[in-house]
Amino acid sequence: MSLSKEEVRHVALLARLGLDDDQIERLEGELNAILDHINQISQLDLDAVEPTTRSIPVVNAMREDVVRPGFDREMALLNAPDREDGAIVIPRIVGPGGGDQ
Amino acid sequence: MAKDRLTEVLERYEAVIGLEIHTEITATNTKMFCGCPVEFGGEPNSRVCPVCMGMPGALPVPNKAAIEWTVLAGLATECKIAPWSQFHRKNYFYPDMPKDYQISQYDLPFCADGRVVIDVDEDGVEERLDRETADNVTITDDGYAAEIGITRIHLEEDTAKMIHIGGAEGRIAGAKKSLVDFNRAGTPLMELVTEPDLRTPEEARRFAQKLRLIWLALGVSDCSMEEGSMRVDANISLRNHGDTELGTKTELKNINSFKSLHDGLAYEIVRQAAILDEGGRIIQETRHYDVTSKVTSALRSKEEAHDYRYFPEPDMVPFQFDEAFVARIRERLPELPDARKARFIREYGLPTFDAKVLTSDHEMVEFYEEAVAAAGVKNAKAVSNMVLNDLSAYLNTSGLGVLETKVSPQHIAELVGLIDDGTISSKQAKEVFTFMTESGDMPAAIVEQKGMKQVSDAGAIESVVEKLMVQFPDKVAEYQGGKKGLIGFFVGQVMREMQGQANPQVVNQVLADKLDNA
Numbered sequence: 084m085s086l087s088k089e090e091v092r093h094v095a096l097l098a099r100l101g102l103d104d105d106q107i108e109r110l111e112g113e114l115n116a117i118l119d120h121i122n123q124i125s126q127l128d129l130d131a132v133e134p135t136t137r138s139i140p141v142v143n144a145m146r147e148d149v150v151r152p153g154f155d156r157e158m159a160l161l162n163a164p165d166r167e168d169g170a171i172v173i174p175r176i177v178g179p180g181g182g183d184q
Numbered sequence: 185m186a187k188d189r190l191t192e193v194l195e196r197y198e199a200v201i202g203l204e205i206h207t208e209i210t211a212t213n214t215k216m217f218c219g220c221p222v223e224f225g226g227e228p229n230s231r232v233c234p235v236c237m238g239m240p241g242a243l244p245v246p247n248k249a250a251i252e253w254t255v256l257a258g259l260a261t262e263c264k265i266a267p268w269s270q271f272h273r274k275n276y277f278y279p280d281m282p283k284d285y286q287i288s289q290y291d292l293p294f295c296a297d298g299r300v301v302i303d304v305d306e307d308g309v310e311e312r313l314d315r316e317t318a319d320n321v322t323i324t325d326d327g328y329a330a331e332i333g334i335t336r337i338h339l340e341e342d343t344a345k346m347i348h349i350g351g352a353e354g355r356i357a358g359a360k361k362s363l364v365d366f367n368r369a370g371t372p373l374m375e376l377v378t379e380p381d382l383r384t385p386e387e388a389r390r391f392a393q394k395l396r397l398i399w400l401a402l403g404v405s406d407c408s409m410e411e412g413s414m415r416v417d418a419n420i421s422l423r424n425h426g427d428t429e430l431g432t433k434t435e436l437k438n439i440n441s442f443k444s445l446h447d448g449l450a451y452e453i454v455r456q457a458a459i460l461d462e463g464g465r466i467i468q469e470t471r472h473y474d475v476t477s478k479v480t481s482a483l484r485s486k487e488e489a490h491d492y493r494y495f496p497e498p499d500m501v502p503f504q505f506d507e508a509f510v511a512r513i514r515e516r517l518p519e520l521p522d523a524r525k526a527r528f529i530r531e532y533g534l535p536t537f538d539a540k541v542l543t544s545d546h547e548m549v550e551f552y553e554e555a556v557a558a559a560g561v562k563n564a565k566a567v568s569n570m571v572l573n574d575l576s577a578y579l580n581t582s583g584l585g586v587l588e589t590k591v592s593p594q595h596i597a598e599l600v601g602l603i604d605d606g607t608i609s610s611k612q613a614k615e616v617f618t619f620m621t622e623s624g625d626m627p628a629a630i631v632e633q634k635g636m637k638q639v640s641d642a643g644a645i646e647s648v649v650e651k652l653m654v655q656f657p658d659k660v661a662e663y664q665g666g667k668k669g670l671i672g673f674f675v676g677q678v679m680r681e682m683q684g685q686a687n688p689q690v691v692n693q694v695l696a697d698k699l700d701n702a
Contacts, residue, residue: 097275097491097493099277136270136496136498137496137501141501142503142504143501143504144245144246144501145246145248145251146245146246147249148213148249148250149213149214149219150213150214150219150220150221151219151220151233152233153220153231153232153233153234153236154233154234154237156227156230159237159366160229167363168228168363169227169228169229169230169365170228170347170365171365172361172364173362173363175360175361176278176348176359176362
C-alpha cells in the first residue's frame, strides 16, 4: 500500500493544510516511509496481541457531575476577532465540511 | 399531499426507513467533558470554559452521570451494555467545533443491539401493507405492534450553536456571516441509531414519539424538539417488494416536529417513486423538509464525501463496565410507558383506550397518577374520565398545557370524591370544573360558596314530585297508559324546580315509585 500525490493532496485538504508542490513531493516520501513501516508490522502474526491504544492500564477515569467555574464572558471573547451581542462573529462559511449535527 | 398517493406508491415500492435521533442529556448538572452548567438559552458564551471552547491544552474529563444516563437509556431500550467501550475523535472542520474534532464514539459505543416496540393504530395502520405477514409485526386489537431494532446508542458532545445572518430563514445558504455561541457546546448528546426496520412514515413518527416517552419517563432529557434537545434525522430509500438489497437513500435533516417527520418522509417516498418510475436514479444527498411549502429540497451538496478519520481519543482511558455496575444502573429503571399502560388496565381497571391515551403523554400520565393517588384506586376510572373528557376539552379550548392550568391533580381528586360520596351530581361537577379552571379554588370550597350541594333527601324530592303530578295530570295519565319515556320529562321538571341540585338517582327512584304506584 502506498500513497499517490493525489491522496497526499486529499489528506492535506482534510487537515486544511495549504501545501505547495515541493511539500507534497516531500510528504509523499515521508508518508510512504511510515506506511512501509506499518506494512512490515502487518506481516507479523499478531492475532494474539491486543491492540494497544494506550500505554497505561487504567480504565473508567471519570469526574463527578459538579459545576466548576468557567470563563467569565469577557475572558471567553478576548481572542475573538469580532463579536456581536456576545457571540463570536465568523465570516461566510464556504467550502466543504460540517459535521452531522 | 393526498394520502392515497402515498398508499398507491407503497403498494408498488417498499419504503425502508432508519432514524438517527440525537437527544441532549439535560438531566446532568454539567457538560460532557467539563464543569460548565447545562441549561437552555442564556446570554451567548456565558457558560463556557477552555474545554468546551476547545482551547489548546485543555483536558476533557468525562462526566460520570452522563455515562450512567446513557447506560440507563440503553437498558430502557433493551440494549446490551458494552463490557468495553471508549471515546473516539471524529475529525472535521466546522466553526461549531473549534477543536476541529468532535469527541464521539465509533466502534465501541456504550450500548448496542436493543429494541423498541411501537404501536400503530387508526389511519396509520393502512400504510403498512404487509402487516399480516411481516416478521416484526404483531396484529393487535386496534392496529398492530412492530418491533424496531436499535443498532446502537453512543455518547458525544453537542456542538456550538450558530446563527446565520443574511440568508433566508436563518439558513446557511446566502448567509453573509454567522454568530457562534458556545453555551451548547459540550452538552452531553446521546445518538440513537435504529436498524432500517421502519416501513412507513407513520411508523417513523410512532417510533420517535415512543422514544421520547421513554426518555421522559427516565428523566434523561426534556426532549424538546422546538428547543432542539431532541433532533430526528431520517434515512429513506425505496426498493421493490421482495428485494433484499437496499436502494439509494436520501437523508432528511432539521426535522423539528413529529408531523414534519411523517410528512417529510411521505413527500420523500412519493418523490423518489416518481424518479424511479421514470427510470431515473436517486441521488444520495441530504434534504431539508420545509413545513411551509411542504416539500423537501437538497441541502448544499457536499463537494466530497465525509472522511472523519476516527481514532481513539488519546485524552481519555477506556471504560470497562462489569455486571455489578450494570445491575446498579438497572435498579434506577423506572416503570416504562408500556408497563404503565398494562398496569392501568390490570390494576386500575381502565379500558385499553383510556390507558393508551393517558400513557401517550408524559405530563398527562404523571398528572393522572397523582390524581389517582389522591382520589384512591377505586376512583381511577372516574379520574380517567374527568382527565380525558373535562380536562382535555379545557386544554384544547384554552390552548394550555397540563401543567399550565389552575387545575391540579388534587382538584380533580377532590371533585371526583364529591361525586363519589353523593355531595354533587356529575352534572354539577361540570359546573364546578368550569369555576375551578377560572378561579383555581378547590371544588369543596366552590360547592360551599355557590350553594351547589346536591339534594339527596328523598322527602324533599317527593314533595316536588307530588306538586308536579298535580300540575301535569295529562302527562301522568299518558305515563301510566304506557308512555314510559315521559319519565325524562318529569326528571327535567324536577331538576328545574330544584335548580339542578337534586340527586338524579334519587329523583329517578322517587319518580318511578310515585308514578307507577299513583
